[in-house]
Amino acid sequence: MAKAEFGQAVRRWRDRVPPEAAGLVPGGHRRAAGLRREELAMLAGISADYVTRLEQGRATHPSGQIVEALAGALRLSGAEREHLFRLAGLAPPGPGTVPTRISPSVHRLLDRLTGTAVAVYDATWTLLLANPRYAALMGDPARLPGHERNGVRRNLLGQGDSRVRQTPEDRRRLEAALVADLRTAAARYPDDPRLGSLLAELRSGSARFAELWDSGAVGTHESARKTIDHPAVGTLTLDCDVLTVAGDDLRVMVYTAEPHTEDAERLALLGTPARE
Structure with missing residues (x-):
C-alpha cells in the first residue's frame, strides 16, 4: 500500500x-475545515485511533470493508473510490459483487434525517454507515468487531443486538426474515466471494441457519416494532422501517417514535454522544 498517499x-x-x-450544526469555531477525525471514524464505524494511524501512514493493509466504509463516509465519487482501493493495494469490487457504495442521493437523504436514527446496510446486512443518532441509540458501531457488523452473523452466531428486547418468538421471526433476505442476495450475487464466505461460516456454525436455509424461503426483512433498553434514557418502543434503495441494493433502516409520546421524548434526548 502507498501508505503516505492513502x-x-x-x-x-x-x-x-x-x-x-456528522449531524453537527454548521458554524462555531472548528479547526478542521470539514470532518474531524473522530467524526469520520464515527461515520465509518471504525476507531478514531485507526483513522489517525491511516492518515499518518502508520497502519498498513486496511481491509476492503474498511476502505469501502471510508469511501462511503467521505462521499467519494466512483472514480475516487476506485483510486482509494488502489492506494490500499486492493482491486476495486467488480460488477458481480454486492454493492457497498453509498450514492450521493442517499447521502442527501441522510443529511435530511439528522434528527432520526438511521443506518445503511448492504444486501448482505453488513452495516455500511450509521448516523450519530443511530450510534447514540444502538451503540457506537466503531466498537463492534469487523465480523459483528453483519446483522445475519450477529443474530445467528453472536448475541444479536444487545439493547433490543426480544421474546424467543421475536428472535425466531427475525432470524427467518434475515436468512430469507440473504438467500435473495445470494441468488443475485452468486459469485461474490465475501458473501460466499459468510454463507459457509453460517452453515458450519449455526444449525438454525442451516435449517432456515434448507427450507428455501426467499423474502425481505422490511419492518418491525422494537423495544430498546437504553442505558441512559431508559426503555423506548420504536418503529423500525427498512427502505430499499433499488438501484444500489442498499437497506436504509430508520427508527422513529410516535409523536408526543414518552418514546419520542426519550429518543430526542439521544442528540449527544454523551447519551450513548
Missing part, C-alpha cells in the same frame, strides 16, 4: 465533507 487522500477528502454529515 493517508493524504483520506485527509484531503475529509476536509471537504461538511460537518452536517
Whole structure:
C-alpha cells in the first residue's frame, strides 16, 4: 500500500465533507475545515485511533470493508473510490459483487434525517454507515468487531443486538426474515466471494441457519416494532422501517417514535454522544 498517499487522500477528502454529515450544526469555531477525525471514524464505524494511524501512514493493509466504509463516509465519487482501493493495494469490487457504495442521493437523504436514527446496510446486512443518532441509540458501531457488523452473523452466531428486547418468538421471526433476505442476495450475487464466505461460516456454525436455509424461503426483512433498553434514557418502543434503495441494493433502516409520546421524548434526548 502507498501508505503516505492513502493517508493524504483520506485527509484531503475529509476536509471537504461538511460537518452536517456528522449531524453537527454548521458554524462555531472548528479547526478542521470539514470532518474531524473522530467524526469520520464515527461515520465509518471504525476507531478514531485507526483513522489517525491511516492518515499518518502508520497502519498498513486496511481491509476492503474498511476502505469501502471510508469511501462511503467521505462521499467519494466512483472514480475516487476506485483510486482509494488502489492506494490500499486492493482491486476495486467488480460488477458481480454486492454493492457497498453509498450514492450521493442517499447521502442527501441522510443529511435530511439528522434528527432520526438511521443506518445503511448492504444486501448482505453488513452495516455500511450509521448516523450519530443511530450510534447514540444502538451503540457506537466503531466498537463492534469487523465480523459483528453483519446483522445475519450477529443474530445467528453472536448475541444479536444487545439493547433490543426480544421474546424467543421475536428472535425466531427475525432470524427467518434475515436468512430469507440473504438467500435473495445470494441468488443475485452468486459469485461474490465475501458473501460466499459468510454463507459457509453460517452453515458450519449455526444449525438454525442451516435449517432456515434448507427450507428455501426467499423474502425481505422490511419492518418491525422494537423495544430498546437504553442505558441512559431508559426503555423506548420504536418503529423500525427498512427502505430499499433499488438501484444500489442498499437497506436504509430508520427508527422513529410516535409523536408526543414518552418514546419520542426519550429518543430526542439521544442528540449527544454523551447519551450513548
